[in-house]
Amino acid sequence: MSSHQNEAVVIAIAGASASGKSLIAQTIYRKLRKDFSSQEIGVISEDRYYRDQTHLPMEERVLTNYDHPNAMEHELLVKHLTALKAGHAVELPNYSYTEHTRMAETTEFKPKKVIILEGILLLNVPELRELMHTSVFMDTPLDICLIRRLKRDVAERGRSMESVLAQYQATVRPMFMQFIEPSKQYADIIVPRGGKNVIAIDLLTARIRQFLKN
Numbered sequence: 727m728s729s730h731q732n733e734a735v736v737i738a739i740a741g742a743s744a745s746g747k748s749l750i751a752q753t754i755y756r757k758l759r760k761d762f763s764s765q766e767i768g769v770i771s772e773d774r775y776y777r778d779q780t781h782l783p784m785e786e787r788v789l790t791n792y793d794h795p796n797a798m799e800h801e802l803l804v805k806h807l808t809a810l811k812a813g814h815a816v817e818l819p820n821y822s823y824t825e826h827t828r829m830a831e832t833t834e835f836k837p838k839k840v841i842i843l844e845g846i847l848l849l850n851v852p853e854l855r856e857l858m859h860t861s862v863f864m865d866t867p868l869d870i871c872l873i874r875r876l877k878r879d880v881a882e883r884g885r886s887m888e889s890v891l892a893q894y895q896a897t898v899r900p901m902f903m904q905f906i907e908p909s910k911q912y913a914d915i916i917v918p919r920g921g922k923n924v925i926a927i928d929l930l931t932a933r934i935r936q937f938l939k940n
């Protein structure tokens with residue numbers, strides 16, 4: 727892990743789908759935004775970097791293994807983080823879970839002092855690990871993740887209960903065992919239970935606050 731003076735500090739939060747990565751990232755972000763501007767801190771989700779599949783019909787898009795590292799354009803994420811650390815703005819892709827592909831529009835993201843990065847496979851990629859200052863793994867039990875994913879994906883991602891359960895058995899659980907769980911070894915901090923772990927939130931917020939003050 728590396729850090730140079732004045733370079734953006736990247737705090738990465740990894741872990742299973744629905745382990746609470748997004749919730750903890752947003753909670754920390756909101757707490758810090760009371761004292762710091764959006765020019766100083768921002769959040770990037772790895773999900774934005776799912777590959778563009780606009781050339782494929784929907785019947786084929788639903789067959790993609792979205793839990794395998796090949797589903798993500800990690801090269802682009804590495805390129806974007808490197809550019810941000812060098813002080814350049816980037817155009818973040820926007821991904822649609824219902825369309826299973828990227829949207830035409832992108833979102834401008836300007837350089838920040840601190841970037842919170844969250845996603846399932848971040849700790850699997852050596853080039854990404856090199857860009858992280860601190861890495862966190864959300865160690866929420868898988869049965870709890872499944873219950874939370876089921877509720878979330880039906881309510882927010884246009885899924886049926888049957889499709890969530892079929893995908894869980896076919897790819898989500900096996901890929902967790904193969905890629906995500908082993909990547910825990912690269913984490914500096916392991917957070918049990920999920921996105922509402924108050925002590926973990928307070929500790930991470932305090933640490934990031936130090937970077938923002940400098």
Ligand SMILES: Nc1ncnc2c1ncn2[C@@H]1O[C@H](COP(=O)(O)OP(=O)(O)O)[C@@H](O)[C@H]1O
Nearest residue numbers: 742743744745746747748749874878920921922
């Ligand atoms: N500790 C918790 N208690 C209750 N619900 C939680 C907790 N952590 C996360 N959730 C909920 O579980 C769902 C999945 O969390 P999310 O942060 O989206 O996971 P991830 O980003 O890891 O996929 C969300 O609806 C979130 O509000």
Ligand SMILES: O=c1ccn([C@@H]2O[C@H](COP(=O)(O)O)[C@@H](O)[C@H]2O)c(=O)[nH]1
Nearest residue numbers: 742743744773776792793823826846898
């Ligand atoms: O088109 C898609 C893209 C992704 N997924 C699933 O999303 C999760 C990762 O997102 P979390 O926010 O961490 O849950 C991953 O497990 C994929 O299975 C999808 O279903 N469809």
